[in-house]
Amino acid sequence: MSRPDTIDVLSRSRFDLLVVGGGIIGSAVAAHAARLGLSVALVDAGDFGGGTSSASSKLVHGGLRYLRLGDVRLVREAHHERRALTKIVAPRLVHRIPFLLPLYEDGPYRPAVVQSAILFYSALARSRLNWLVQPARARELVPSLRRERLRACALYADAWTNDARLCLANVRAASEAGAYVLNRAEVVELRKAGGRVVGAELRVDGELVSVEARTVVNAAGPWVDRIRGLENPAAGTSVLLTKGVHALVPAAGPWRAALTIPQDQVRVSFAVPFYGMLLLGTTDTPHEREPSQVAVEPADVEQVVSEAAVAVDPSLVAGERVRATFAGLRVLPAEARESVSVRRETVISWGSAGMLSVAGGKLTTYRRIALGTLERLRPELGIHVVDRRPWPLPGVGDAASSPLPGELNPALRDHLLHLYGTLTTQVLEPARDDPTLLEPLHPEGPDIAAQALYAATHEWALRAEDVVRRRTTIFYRGLAGDDVTRRVEELIGRAAVAAAR
Ligand SMILES: Cc1cc2nc3c(=O)[nH]c(=O)nc-3n(C[C@H](O)[C@H](O)[C@H](O)COP(=O)(O)OP(=O)(O)OC[C@H]3O[C@@H](n4cnc5c(N)ncnc54)[C@H](O)[C@@H]3O)c2cc1C
Numbered sequence: 001m002s003r004p005d006t007i008d009v010l011s012r013s014r015f016d017l018l019v020v021g022g023g024i025i026g027s028a029v030a031a032h033a034a035r036l037g038l039s040v041a042l043v044d045a046g047d048f049g050g051g052t053s054s055a056s057s058k059l060v061h062g063g064l065r066y067l068r069l070g071d072v073r074l075v076r077e078a079h080h081e082r083r084a085l086t087k088i089v090a091p092r093l094v095h096r097i098p099f100l101l102p103l104y105e106d107g108p109y110r111p112a113v114v115q116s117a118i119l120f121y122s123a124l125a126r127s128r129l130n131w132l133v134q135p136a137r138a139r140e141l142v143p144s145l146r147r148e149r150l151r152a153c154a155l156y157a158d159a160w161t162n163d164a165r166l167c168l169a170n171v172r173a174a175s176e177a178g179a180y181v182l183n184r185a186e187v188v189e190l191r192k193a194g195g196r197v198v199g200a201e202l203r204v205d206g207e208l209v210s211v212e213a214r215t216v217v218n219a220a221g222p223w224v225d226r227i228r229g230l231e232n233p234a235a236g237t238s239v240l241l242t243k244g245v246h247a248l249v250p251a252a253g254p255w256r257a258a259l260t261i262p263q264d265q266v267r268v269s270f271a272v273p274f275y276g277m278l279l280l281g282t283t284d285t286p287h288e289r290e291p292s293q294v295a296v297e298p299a300d301v302e303q304v305v306s307e308a309a310v311a312v313d314p315s316l317v318a319g320e321r322v323r324a325t326f327a328g329l330r331v332l333p334a335e336a337r338e339s340v341s342v343r344r345e346t347v348i349s350w351g352s353a354g355m356l357s358v359a360g361g362k363l364t365t366y367r368r369i370a371l372g373t374l375e376r377l378r379p380e381l382g383i384h385v386v387d388r389r390p391w392p393l394p395g396v397g398d399a400a401s402s403p404l405p406g407e408l409n410p411a412l413r414d415h416l417l418h419l420y421g422t423l424t425t426q427v428l429e430p431a432r433d434d435p436t437l438l439e440p441l442h443p444e445g446p447d448i449a450a451q452a453l454y455a456a457t458h459e460w461a462l463r464a465e466d467v468v469r470r471r472t473t474i475f476y477r478g479l480a481g482d483d484v485t486r487r488v489e490e491l492i493g494r495a496a497v498a499a500a501r
Contacts, residue, residue, distance in 0.1 A: 002499055006182050010202070011209050013180075015041045016381055018200060018213035020187045020227055023053035024163070024363055026219030027170035027181075028370035034177035035391075036374070036383055041211055042171065042179055043202055045186035047466045049167035051221045051291075053363065054470050055328025057246065057270055057282055060085055060094050060364045061158035064101075067121055068266055074345075078364045079125045082159055084390040089367065090169060092396060092421040094161045097272075098257040100138055101156070102311045105149040108262050118154045127157045141257035144313040160258070160272055163363055164470035165419055168459060169393040170366075176394055183460050185209070190216065190230045190355070197231055197355040215380045216355045217373060222291035222329040224347070224359035231351040239347055239359055241291065241329045245300035246281035248274070248476055249321040261311045269307045271317075275473045277324075280308040280317060287329055296325040323478025331360040348376065395421030404428065408438075415446040419472075427454040441487055442479040447472040452488045456495035464488040 001009075019030045022044030030042035044050070060082045062075040085094040101118070103111050115132055122128070131154075138153040139145050145153075175181050182204065191199035191210065199212040218227040228235040255273035262268050272279045283300050301322060308317040333347050346361035346369050356376060361369045367390065374386045399417050404424060408416075416424040427450050431437040437450035455461035455471035464485045469475040474484055 001180070003182070006180050007204055007209055009180050010041055010043075010182060010185075010211050013039065013041075013212070015039045015180075015211065015213040016215065017041070017377075018043070018211055018216045019219055020200065020216065021045075021051075021219035021221055021223070022048040022167070022171055022181065022183060023051050023219065023221050024049070024167045024170060024366040025053075025221070025358060025361070025369055025373075026217070027167055027174055028366050029217055029219060029358075029373050030174035030179045030181070031170050031177060032370050032374055032386070033381070034174050034179040036381075036386070038381060038383075040174065040179035041213065042174055042181040043185040043187065043200075043211070044183045045220075045223075047183050047462070047470060048171045048181075048460060049164040049470050050183075050466075051223075052328045052331070053167040053221075054164035055244070055246070055326050056163045056363050057244075058160050058163050058272065058274065058279060059158060059270065060161050062121060062125055063362070063364075064117065064121055064156075064260065065266060065268060067117055067124075072124070074365075075121065076124050077368060078362060081365050081368055083126070084367065085161075085364075086159055088390040088392055088396075090161070090166055090393050090396065092418055093166050093169065093393075094159050096157055096159050098141065098155055098157050099260050100133070100142055100145070100257045101154040101260040101262065101268075102138070102145065103151045103153065103262075104310075105151060108265050111152055111154075114154045118156050122156055125157065131155055142255055142259060142312075143253040144251075144255075144316045145259070146309075146311055146313060155257075158258075160274065161363075162419070162473075166363070166393075168470070169395065171460070172394045181460070184462055187220075187227060187230070190227075190353075192353055195353055197351070197353045215377055217377070218351075218355055218357040219359070219373075220357075221359055222294075222331055224331065224357050226291075228349075228351055228355075228357050231353050231355045235351060237334050238349055238357070239334055240332045241287040242332065243285050243287040243294055243300075243327055243329055244282035245296050245304055245325060245327045246279055247301050247304045247322045248277040248279055248324045248478060249305075249317055250323065250478070251276060251278045252316055259311050261307065263307055263310070269304070269310075271308050271312055275476050277477060278308075278312070278317070279476075280304050284330070291329055294327045294329050296327045300327070301325055324475055324480070333360065346372070348373070354380075395423040397422040399424070405431075412446055412448065415473075416451075419451075426458065427451060430454075441472065442474060442477075442481075442484050445474055445477050445479045447474050449487065449491060452491040453495055456492045457498070461492065464492065467492070 016038040062079040189201040258272040
């Protein structure tokens with residue numbers, strides 16, 4: 001449905017549920033609710049996934065750190081979700097990868113302690129990958145691993161994902177199940193009747209649009225307290241925010257494992273192979289300003305690269321090799337004191353006028369958080385049972401059943417199947433009439449023009465940054481620049497002209 005038509009429906013209908021915030025949590029709440037047969041609207045002030053859900057470490061993991069904090073339940077749940085995501089929900093977007101945890105002579109952990117922790121972690125993960133490997137074997141997996149004073153490496157398995165695309169797949173699932181979804185639609189006020197929240201006023205393309213709904217869920221992530229404040233100006237603060245910064249450098253050589261790098265007794269940092277780059281991070285510093293003011297400072301990048309250099313050849317992670325950086329905000333319960341030792345629990349609260357707010361938690365457990373949110377809303381929404389069984393997101397299926405043009409080179413084919421799965425045929429459809437759409441958006445990357453057009457026609461992309469940062473892999477490869485922006489803007493314009501015809 002076109003944007004004007006969606007706006008029209010939003011302003012004329014009364015929904016069962018309005019979800020504020022199209023990050024991974026809001027979009028999954030919307031998708032699950034729509035599949036239950038409810039009428040649902042999902043809105044986001046910026047782009048879908050434009051908040052925390054594209055700024056994570058991109059790990060779908062149990063979280064070794066949480067075991068150290070004694071949170072066995074969280075680790076067990078996360079492993080359960082990781083299995084559901086890799087096997088059923090998003091196997092094309094969530095991939096298993098081995099992790100090496102190097103143990104240096106002057107490091108914070110004793111090998112025996114780590115070995116027993118990894119054994120326990122792997123038992124919770126139902127994984128058999130859990131042993132200590134010698135430095136020579138470790139270098140085969142990670143060629144740039146530092147070997148001076150290295151005693152051994154613990155080996156275990158977790159998974160990585162493309163967080164923005166995972167979020168988008170949930171938005172798409174919501175839309176396919178009948179939800180009306182709109183990005184760049186900011187909730188500026190909540191509508192009330194009889195002391196209850198019954199909808200919201202949105203600012204959309206400079207105009208105000210009213211949406212009516214029986215129930216409103218606030219899934220605004222770091223902005224959760226701002227929306228709670230619209231419900232009740234005295235609502236106060238329910239969460240604390242801390243900033244996490246990542247940096248990307250080109251990976252030299254094939255990395256067949258990621259690195260978990262111990263920094264102290266609790267904190268670890270990561271170096272994860274990601275689209276031919278290494279994703280390094282992250283930091284953890286208090287953020288007391290407006291969420292939208294989160295920014296990468298030079299000191300953050302310095303910290304990220306120097307922490308990576310504990311275990312990675314320092315010349316590989318030197319500051320001048322950094323090609324891209326990004327920052328996101330963790331949402332922690334307000335009573336938290338010290339961020340690193342705080343459990344990444346979800347903060348769920350009912351407001352005085354009946355709005356349910358949900359924030360925090362992990363990307364890994366997004367499904368569980370969304371289902372838990374709907375469980376709480378059962379009486380309001382008149383739902384008897386919330387079906388918790390995992391189901392495949394759009395694009396999941398046997399790619400062989402939708403054959404691709406034979407002339408696609410294998411690398412491009414794999415790239416498209418990873419991002420779109422069975423929807424790849426739709427992405428390539430317009431290229432039948434216009435072969436220039438098969439040309440790369442940047443000569444050094446695999447993303448092609450057809451993807452930008454598809455982002456605008458089928459994936460709600462409105463601006464070049466939506467395509468460059470969240471629909472393709474251009475940003476992560478450090479290939480964003482004026483030429484790419486111009487070409488993407490051209491393609492978005494072309495989609496708009498076609499839609500207006
Ligand atoms: C540095 C960092 C690393 C992380 N790494 C991992 C990891 O490796 N693995 C893992 O499992 N988890 C990780 N997490 C946690 C994970 O990223 C978050 O739990 C998850 O993305 C939160 O999603 P969300 O939908 O709650 O919030 P968000 O993605 O922030 O979505 C909230 C949305 O609300 C919208 N919004 C705000 N105000 C309004 C308004 N007025 N009207 C309409 N919309 C509005 C915003 O635009 C935004 O898109 C990490 C988090 C951080 C910060």
